[in-house]
Amino acid sequence: MKNIYKVTLGLLLTLTACENDLDQVPPNIASADSLEDFTGVLNAAYFYQIGSVTPMAVMGDFRADNALMFEAPFTEFDEFDADLPVMEDQFFGPFYTAMYKSILSANNVIENSTDATDIGEARFLRALSYFKLVQVFGDVTVNLTGSPAVDDPSILAKQPAAGIYTDVIVPDLQDAISKLDNSGLGSGRASEIAARALLGKVYLFQGDFGNAETQLASVVNGAAGAGIELQTDFATIFGADYDLNPEIIFATQISSSIVDEYGFSEFWSWSGGLDTKSLEPLDLDLVAAFDDSPGDLRRAVTIDETILASPKFPQTNGPEHDWIEIRLGDVILMYAEALNENGNTEDALTELNKIRDRAGLDDSPAESQAEVRQAIQDERRLELAFEGHRWFDLVRTGTVDTEMGESVNPNYYLFPIPISEVLASGGVITQNPGY
Known part of the structure; x- marks a missing residue:
């Protein structure tokens, strides 16, 4: 396959045009200044998100207490020491490269397109890419141009994650909200409500619960008007037959026709126990969590105790499963969290109980703010298991040690920068502490 960009020190200079269909592989090369229609370049920014899917799924669940690895060196995901970089080739390297390719594609659209909708979508995708990078690595290199000066390696120096949030991710999403409407819903493209949902999540990760509540309230209250609703049957959220169902706010589209x-093995293979490195990936701690939630309708959809794996993304039509980036169930629980942290505990319970009701459960017995805080985190685990959220939730809520049952060095909350990037930059890109 011909790539949109060729990576050199994590930055790229050649530009590729492609077919208008999002599902097409970019077939030819052109320079940015020769293009008038940047739809193809924007589609490339979407396309490269596919490379983040399986690494984020594995990092989110196998690093946490939902799933286990059984074959060395993959068992390093279950250890908290300096040896995790051995997993670079399959996880951190492809993820890192894909995100910077998506970013550079988005940069070219932002700089050169005159179509406001295209620019809004590119802003969303750039924000999404940097958000994923910061979640995984913390401080990272920032490039906001389509023509970076590769003769100046100093631009590769990592920038503080806090500044990336305030100077890149938040402004990009605010601009995307101003430029997009919701006509992209159901088509796999970015929309105003998707940008608002992601902005609310970003504020939550920053601990800015006031702004998080504002954005997430807008999503929850505006969902029906945009045609978004909770699926009545939890099982009908997942699998190729239900791609882009009404609960999905944004998903990375995947198709077996896209090379x-x-x-490597895809996310549905890992959770389903179809990869020999972990034929029985289900962590018994997750089984115990469902045992503590008797009558939970999500149990049979999420875990199979016979094969010790998850059927959430079925093996049938596995290569056709979209990856859910944002869905309404997740947003409702984030909204409940923001409400509770802002002292609106009664309203938080109302939102939490929407999710419990669909799961066939009684209203939560939690009463105090602390009890509701724990109840929301417990509900997020059961609702979102094997969707790549768990580890990142533990880190942002400061509950790694409590939930993992051990004292974890905070250095290992983040993942290792690919060693290949450190070496190629001549050490300008530095490795994360502990690795």
Whole structure:
């Protein structure tokens, strides 16, 4: 397959045009200044998100207490020491490269397109890419141009995550909200409500619960008007037959007809126990969590105790499963969290109980702010298991040690920068502490 960009020190200079269909692989090369229609370049920014899917799924659940690895060196995901970089080739390297390719594609659209909707979508995708990078690595290199000066390696120096949030991710999402409407819903493209949902999540990760509540309230209250609703049956959220169902706010579209750059087992293989490195990935701690939630209708959809794996993304039509980036169930629980942290505990319970009701459960017995805080985190685990959220939730809520049952060095809350990037930059890109 011909790539949109060729990576050199994590930055790219050649530009590729592609077919208008999001599902097409970019077939030819052109320089940015020769293009008038940047739809193809924007589609490339979407396309490269595929390379983030399986790494984020594995990091989110296998690093946490939902799933286990059984074959060395993959068992390093279950250890908290300096040896995790051995997993670079399959996870951190492809993820890192894919995100910077998506960013550079988005940069070219932002700089050169005159179409406001295209620019809004590109802003969303750039924000999404940097958000994923900061979640995984913390401080990272920032490039906001389509023509970076590769003769100046100093631009590769990592920038503080806090500044990336305030100077890149938040402004990009605010601009995306101003430029987009909701006509992209159901088509796999970015929308105003998707940008608002992601902005609310970003504020939550920053601990800015006031702004998080504002954005997430707008999503929850505006969902029906945009045609978004909770699926009545939890099982009908997942699998190729239900791609882009009404609960999905944004998903990375995947198709077996797209030959993407990630050449390893896909996310549905890992959770389903179809990869020999972990034939029985289900962590018994997650089984115990469902035992504590008797009558939970999500149990049979999420875990199979016979094969010790998850059927959430079925093996049938596995290569056709979209990856859910944002869905309404997740947003409702984030909104409940923001409400509770802002002292609106009664309203938080109302939102929490929407999710429990669909799961066939009684209203939560939690009463105090602390009890509701724990109840929301417990509900997020059961609702979102094997969707790549768990580890990142533990880190942002400061509950790693409590939930993992051990004292974890905070250095290992983040993942290792690919060693290949450190070496290629001549050490300008530095490794994360502990690795």
